[in-house]
Amino acid sequence: ADKMIDLDAPLSYYFNPIANPAWQSVTARQLASHTSGLPHYKNNTDLIGLYKSIALNEQFDDVTDALELFDSSELLFKLGTQFSYSSYGTVLLSALMQQVSGSTYLDVMQQRVFSPLLMDATQAESQSNKTPNQATFYWQNASQSHLLRPWRSVNLSHRLAAGGFLSTPSDLVKLGSAYLNPHYLSDEIKSLFWTPQKLANGQVNEQNYALGWRVGEAALAAPLGKTKFIHHGGVSRGSQSLLIVLPKYKTAIAININTNTEVFWDFGKISLQLAEIFLNNHSAAIN
Known part of the structure; x- marks a missing residue:
């Protein structure tokens, strides 16, 4: 066992x-x-x-x-x-x-x-083999966004589980989709991951944080409306990532960028914009 x-x-x-x-x-x-x-x-x-x-x-x-x-x-x-x-x-x-x-x-x-x-x-970032199609990570001047320079080489092995992996949007979508697959994760385990945790005073924590995921409500454009969305983002040297799962629509969306934005959600909101485009087009195609 x-x-x-x-x-x-x-x-x-x-x-x-x-x-x-x-x-x-x-x-x-x-x-x-x-x-x-x-x-x-x-x-x-x-x-x-x-x-x-x-x-x-x-x-x-x-x-x-x-x-x-x-x-x-x-x-x-x-x-x-x-x-x-x-x-x-x-x-x-x-x-x-x-x-x-x-x-x-x-x-x-x-x-x-x-x-x-x-x-x-x-x-693992620290064990990756540099390949021609691996993105270069860029520092961006917050006040002059056109000014870019490559980040210095860094070793992230000390934070492996907390941001030390290299991945792609396609791979991250596979991870998000796995939470919607009962053959990979039972509904019981999925519910465990997606239940916001309470503090010692009995109140749910202020970020609605579950186990490794944040749980929120997204206001998608009509006719989709409000829907539960599970998400987690990451910020590293010259890169940002976000993975969201929309359980109602059995959809996972991942976005990556090889620089940093001053406000994370200026980047993150693109995930919901993509969701609106995809789900509206998907619905139209079915109908």
Whole structure:
């Protein structure tokens, strides 16, 4: 039988010893919903780790090695009491997946996600082979958007699970579509991923964040109207991505760009515009 993670078991159940005593009572659910209190990059009080996350020039071949960048940082708040997005929380979650599975995190992703979903263009950024069709990532001057220059080379292996993969819109759509395929994910598991999580006070967190996904309502142009949409975006050095799933229409849409916009949604809103075009044309073709 597959080894499973209990979402509500403390990390001390899986890690002995544990890298940071403050993590002992943290749960996988809290890590996946960003309610653990782990820091994001800028509020990391592990100063050596903070420096390394800025330098971006060190290779981490194992996700557990990357924990050293934040394993002496303080928690931001009492477990489960607030929401605060933390890429480091996602890195710690990937280390937990590796610990429980007995396989490397990369192998888990390859065997459970990339291979079965035929995501052949997705790979770790730090292990990617430069190919002629790989995009160049650009820095853009916020006040003079026509001024572009290539980003310096960076190594994102320390944040593999939280933004260290290279992919394509086509591969990301395969991932989004898998959530609509009951042969890949049962309705029970899908519901688990897509249920906004409550804080310790019983209130749903302010971002309506579920487990690895945000849950929102999109106001599409008539005649489509309001519909539930599940989404997650990502921002990295000279790149942005967004994947959305519209369960009602059994549709997934992904967009990528090889630069950054000052306001993420100036880029992200294109996904809903594409949804309107596609769904209206699809409906017209059927009718």
